[in-house]
Amino acid sequence: MTLKRLLLVLLLPVLLTILFFTSNRSKGKTVWIYASMYKDVVAEFEKPLKEAFPEIQIRWYQSGSENVAARVNAELSTGLSQADLILTSDPFWFVELKKGNHLFPYVSPESLQLDSKYHDPEGAFSINRLPVGVIVYNKASISMEQAPRSWDDLKSSSWRGKISMPSPLESGTALTFVSQLVRKKGWPYFEALKKNELLSAGGNSAVMQRIETGEKPVGIVLLENALQTKKRGANIEIVYPSEGVIPVPSPIAILAKSKNIESAKKIYDFFFQDTAQRIYLGANVYSPTLKSLAPESAKPFSEIDKTVFDWNAKILSELQENKETIKNKFTEMILQ
Amino acid sequence: MLNRLQIKLYSVTWILVFVICILPLLSILIRLVPRSELLSLLWERAVLKSLLLTLQIGFSALFLALMIGLPVSYLITRTNIPGRTFFQTWLLFPYFIPSFLFAISWVVLALPQVGLLNRLAGKDWISIYTFEGLVFVTCNAFFPIIVTSVSKGLASMDPSLEEAARICGGTPRKVFFKITLPCQIPVIVGASILFFLLTLSSFGIPAILGNPSKLFVLTTQIYTFSKMGGLDGVNKGFVVSLWLMTFAVALTTVGSWLNRKYQVKLTTGKASRPSLMSLGKWRIPCFVLLAILFLLFVFLPLGALFLSSFLKVAGVLQLDNFGFHNYHYLFQMNETVTAFGNSFGLAFLGGLICCGLGFLVSYFATRAPGRSPRLLENAATLPFSMPGTVIALALIVSFGTGWGWGGLSIMGTPLLLLIAYVSKDLAIAVQSIIPAMGQIDKSLEEAGRVSGASSFEVTNRILFPLVFPSLQGVFLLSALPMISELTMSVLLFGPGTETLGTLIFQLQDYSNPLAACALASVVVIVLSIGMFFSRWLSRSTL
Numbered sequence: 001m002t003l004k005r006l007l008l009v010l011l012l013p014v015l016l017t018i019l020f021f022t023s024n025r026s027k028g029k030t031v032w033i034y035a036s037m038y039k040d041v042v043a044e045f046e047k048p049l050k051e052a053f054p055e056i057q058i059r060w061y062q063s064g065s066e067n068v069a070a071r072v073n074a075e076l077s078t079g080l081s082q083a084d085l086i087l088t089s090d091p092f093w094f095v096e097l098k099k100g101n102h103l104f105p106y107v108s109p110e111s112l113q114l115d116s117k118y119h120d121p122e123g124a125f126s127i128n129r130l131p132v133g134v135i136v137y138n139k140a141s142i143s144m145e146q147a148p149r150s151w152d153d154l155k156s157s158s159w160r161g162k163i164s165m166p167s168p169l170e171s172g173t174a175l176t177f178v179s180q181l182v183r184k185k186g187w188p189y190f191e192a193l194k195k196n197e198l199l200s201a202g203g204n205s206a207v208m209q210r211i212e213t214g215e216k217p218v219g220i221v222l223l224e225n226a227l228q229t230k231k232r233g234a235n236i237e238i239v240y241p242s243e244g245v246i247p248v249p250s251p252i253a254i255l256a257k258s259k260n261i262e263s264a265k266k267i268y269d270f271f272f273q274d275t276a277q278r279i280y281l282g283a284n285v286y287s288p289t290l291k292s293l294a295p296e297s298a299k300p301f302s303e304i305d306k307t308v309f310d311w312n313a314k315i316l317s318e319l320q321e322n323k324e325t326i327k328n329k330f331t332e333m334i335l336q
Numbered sequence: 337m338l339n340r341l342q343i344k345l346y347s348v349t350w351i352l353v354f355v356i357c358i359l360p361l362l363s364i365l366i367r368l369v370p371r372s373e374l375l376s377l378l379w380e381r382a383v384l385k386s387l388l389l390t391l392q393i394g395f396s397a398l399f400l401a402l403m404i405g406l407p408v409s410y411l412i413t414r415t416n417i418p419g420r421t422f423f424q425t426w427l428l429f430p431y432f433i434p435s436f437l438f439a440i441s442w443v444v445l446a447l448p449q450v451g452l453l454n455r456l457a458g459k460d461w462i463s464i465y466t467f468e469g470l471v472f473v474t475c476n477a478f479f480p481i482i483v484t485s486v487s488k489g490l491a492s493m494d495p496s497l498e499e500a501a502r503i504c505g506g507t508p509r510k511v512f513f514k515i516t517l518p519c520q521i522p523v524i525v526g527a528s529i530l531f532f533l534l535t536l537s538s539f540g541i542p543a544i545l546g547n548p549s550k551l552f553v554l555t556t557q558i559y560t561f562s563k564m565g566g567l568d569g570v571n572k573g574f575v576v577s578l579w580l581m582t583f584a585v586a587l588t589t590v591g592s593w594l595n596r597k598y599q600v601k602l603t604t605g606k607a608s609r610p611s612l613m614s615l616g617k618w619r620i621p622c623f624v625l626l627a628i629l630f631l632l633f634v635f636l637p638l639g640a641l642f643l644s645s646f647l648k649v650a651g652v653l654q655l656d657n658f659g660f661h662n663y664h665y666l667f668q669m670n671e672t673v674t675a676f677g678n679s680f681g682l683a684f685l686g687g688l689i690c691c692g693l694g695f696l697v698s699y700f701a702t703r704a705p706g707r708s709p710r711l712l713e714n715a716a717t718l719p720f721s722m723p724g725t726v727i728a729l730a731l732i733v734s735f736g737t738g739w740g741w742g743g744l745s746i747m748g749t750p751l752l753l754l755i756a757y758v759s760k761d762l763a764i765a766v767q768s769i770i771p772a773m774g775q776i777d778k779s780l781e782e783a784g785r786v787s788g789a790s791s792f793e794v795t796n797r798i799l800f801p802l803v804f805p806s807l808q809g810v811f812l813l814s815a816l817p818m819i820s821e822l823t824m825s826v827l828l829f830g831p832g833t834e835t836l837g838t839l840i841f842q843l844q845d846y847s848n849p850l851a852a853c854a855l856a857s858v859v860v861i862v863l864s865i866g867m868f869f870s871r872w873l874s875r876s877t878l
Binding site: 004010013020059062063066075096097168170202208218232335 | 367447448449450547548550559560562564567569570571622648650669679684687688725729731733739741751795796797800801804826827829830842844849856
């Protein structure tokens, strides 16, 4: 095989492959949405969005909160992000973006029924969906009578070596869990969990898998993961702790340098309309506007709302300021 | 000396390597200059601790891999062991499977208490969440790189050297230790360096196994910084990755120095295939040994993966819990087909580019005078040792937004992924082609030159055909990892450019871990078909 012959042989397949890649690129007025949502949820949004805005081409980057944040941060560090709209479940990141003047202040007329505590006071972002953190256990390993009923129950020594939660170093929701538990119960709570050999690693689905397999039969985890796993037929049970569930308010915002602010606003509005909110409910996430409804086989929001951990803009900014301290202290206490 | 055509090509090679491998990292470095206060991060206790751990893991895994890899390479290339071709194929197989899949399947197998192996034994006897477990799985995923390189070296060695020694009365053992082994030292060193760099920059395994056992290595630290460190996270992550860069540069420099010092011209014109050594009464024990390795490194992990792909609920091994629904779920998704097309297209182009650019780099690294070719080699191998997360962030910073002109942005296009893959895997090509080229004595080319051929003709008709067989291997070595690349793709992909890696990751991480096992199984099957096909192809052209 000489070089010339090889080049000739390869010419055709190379051209075909390049053709394959260039053929499915499209042009037009586009709005980029960066979202931390499940794949199938994004798929659900695609059709109604297309119907509502045929003139706008909507493109998605869909990944975990951390990936979305890392990508937007990297893009912003060059001065310009491709994203127009961002939706993730890490409220702290939005506060940080707001402080850096990266967000375009906008209050949607569609979000008027939203509790004022879910609006940023300056309108930089609003809470668009409301995942919550609960306790989940494996019914094969733990009987209904033994099962924990409250966050404080997890302190009991009978759970030694059996509890896991996602790691605040790897998952944004876990950081929300930790900071809100610390705010409500103080560090002694985690001292007690440390005595119980709390395992804190991975994201929510890693915790869910540990519960499912019985490796760590009790876990602090997002309700949506639990509902989904349960639907698959796993032998697990969900506990809504008596002190309340942990809210993980998930904001939506428009980036200040978006080249398409007007289109972005329209889509922003759409995410507060009932169609969009119902898609969230179908995806096992609570809607902050349709309060009478709940994801299938979950407790109604109105009931959860009575005990849910406190949340408002002040708490958010206070937690955000202490973010690093909380992370470091948790690392020292649990992860070393 | 280089003639004019060669000088032109040399400049083009430099430009390409610079843009693909150096520019992205440079653009972050420049960003760091006004932020020198961040450099103190390098000496923070947690960072130093993870540096130490990274090195410990790297050396332990390398030691284990050499203990296993060297005898295996010899057995499968130079002896009459039964099932030689079977082992040649299957013991190399783990290399083509993304390393994080091994972590996933060993978690299924050896979790404390509930792992399959612990359940089958009825007691809690192994745990994967330990230092030893981490070393073992790292070795499992990467040891084929040692076997591939060393067995290639053994196979291409001129047997007349050994025959001469034997004619002079050397016992087989003496011949092995005085001739065969010393001749292979450059190859072994090169392979060890590759292996070490792979473990340094590996992310999937320490992320899945290390974090639960509180073992944090450099790459997981960098990940934490860049994902959770807020707006400044990219810079922080990059600072920590300076450690990895240092080691990469140091190791490749040492490697190429050793290579130059101990280089042996093994292919000189006439070559014949080395004769196979008869193992005699050791035939069966050796066979059993390889069979055990096969069971441990290939059959068990892949078996666990396949088994989980048929489960409805994780961890429940009852008959009514088995079925095809994960596969059903998989193939009703549009993305599955897109991902297959993208991954294979990218891997095909990426592999070709790696081969071509790798050939050029190696050509000049072995043939051009002065210091600059060595620099070129270092530049081309630098990104390999960088964690994928850092490369991806660097690419976003340098290419993603088109230097301020939106129109130039290649964000979310396959091109960005292609650049990322080539930048990461170019080192594999260079590291494998340089020894192959170094082994070809200049006398062959000089003969062509003396006979009146131009330098292009010499390359076309002498050098290239001699290197071509190893180029086929290089293509597979660099292209197959791209098929399921994860760490970079996850940050760089956009709508329509999903790859198999990102799809597996999303399934594993968010929606359906068991469907991830199913997709991984399909990928494994496709890869094995590809591998057999390429073997068949290369055999029929020989």
